Amino acid sequence: MNSATNTLPVTLPTDMDLVMRVMPMPSDANGNGDIFGGWIMAQVDLAGSVLPNRIAKGRIATVAVNQFIFKQPVSMGDLLSLYARVERIGRTSVTVHVEVYAERNPAKLEVVKVTEASLTYVAIDDEGKPRPLPPQD
């Protein structure tokens, strides 16, 4: 983290991994310039899969979105940072908590938590059936 991000006027999570950063494009917005919830859900699903992918060391599938909260709207020009933390490792599944922060208005920098969610991923085999997670290093 460089000195510019150290001065952000918000407490970013220190117990979570920064797994993805993305900026929405005009095609992701409605007529008012707000970003579609479905686009944000897709980004959260992608970001949420990063840590389970490492744990499963192979193919995974999203089995459940246990919770999804849109706290604040996302607007064109926002830079989104997606953080994830593993909440539970089961026999075949991994549950993660994801938080999304939007960095906006560079002239008077503002960082707000816009979304949080909890998702579960299952390790699957070549037939798409659940498989036990491999031993962790």
Ligand SMILES: CC(C)(COP(=O)(O)OP(=O)(O)OC[C@H]1O[C@@H](n2cnc3c(N)ncnc32)[C@H](O)[C@@H]1OP(=O)(O)O)[C@@H](O)C(=O)NCCC(=O)NCCS
């Ligand atoms: C993922 C899939 C292979 C799981 O198969 P399944 O027969 O339902 O799995 P099981 O009942 O054996 O459960 C497997 C694991 O998922 C967990 N799980 C199942 N349903 C769950 C739910 N609704 N919420 C949280 N965890 C769930 C189980 O607890 C189990 O975890 P564990 O082994 O760590 O204890 C199957 O449901 C599937 O293919 N779903 C479609 C996935 C997909 O296409 N996702 C993309 C979005 S369209």
